[in-house]
């Protein structure tokens with residue numbers, strides 16, 4: 271069953287995908303991978319996102335033929351994989367994103383419309399891919415399902431945000447605790463083949479977000495409040511009082527200027543993991 275958090279996350283991704291597509295011509299739903307050759311600027315985000323997709327795809331081992339793309343978003347990564355000759359199925363719990371992915375993939379891919387936790391299929395794959403979707407799925411189930419849906423000798427490829435063990439409240443959300451992931455993955459028949467830390471290359475996304483929050487969202491909120499003060503002064507006073515806790519929380523979370531690349535590097539760790547399912551087990 272969908273929880274309130276699941277619903278608001280899906281809604282957030284849906285809004286992100288609509289705005290990103292309309293204002294910035296973004297096709298992907300993941301972070302950008304910033305290397306020195308692209309200036310960190312919001313208008314270059316689509317290039318950095320493309321670099322991210324290429325980076326992840328470049329770590330698919332030789333011999334892989336069939337892929338399960340878990341949390342396929344708009345289907346752009348799956349499209350690239352299909353064009354490279356892989357057979358790809360997808361999982362998408364969001365009807366909105368599934369519709370966008372279906373448009374792009376047509377009949378060349380089967381999209382399971384469900385949470386990965388609930389996926390039922392007799393299909394087995396050479397590689398299970400989590401392209402910035404691992405953080406949304408309970409780890410135990412994400413790993414046990416991947417074990418189940420992988421062929422013997424298959425691969426698990428995860429590229430996503432994890433949380434560092436830092437005392438105090440993280441000012442940036444998202445991502446499973448890295449230490450908990452290490453503790454859990456030990457219990458599965460997965461052997462680590464490759465591990466890369468790309469925190470440095472992904473941190474600039476937060477500076478862009480912070481910039482947009484400070485220079486677009488905050489001034490828009492201020493303008494809206496001024497309008498309400500002018501037209502509905504007493505109603506605004508009441509709403510401010512009634513929802514003061516929520517307003518303070520939202521402000522603390524999004525508008526206090528803490529969502530920076532520097533804090534991302536302090537609290538988060540962006541990792542690529544490639545595991546092989548051991549044949550002996």
Ligand SMILES: C[S@@+](CC[C@H](N)C(=O)[O-])C[C@H]1O[C@@H](n2cnc3c(N)ncnc32)[C@H](O)[C@@H]1O
Pocket residue numbers: 280283298299300340341342343344347361362363364367384385386387400401402403406407
């Ligand atoms: C940040 S987007 C990444 C999308 C895509 N992989 C990409 O790289 O552009 C996260 C994706 O995970 C999906 N997702 C969230 N919770 C999920 C779950 N429990 N099972 C499967 N997919 C999930 C969302 O619908 C969304 O497509």
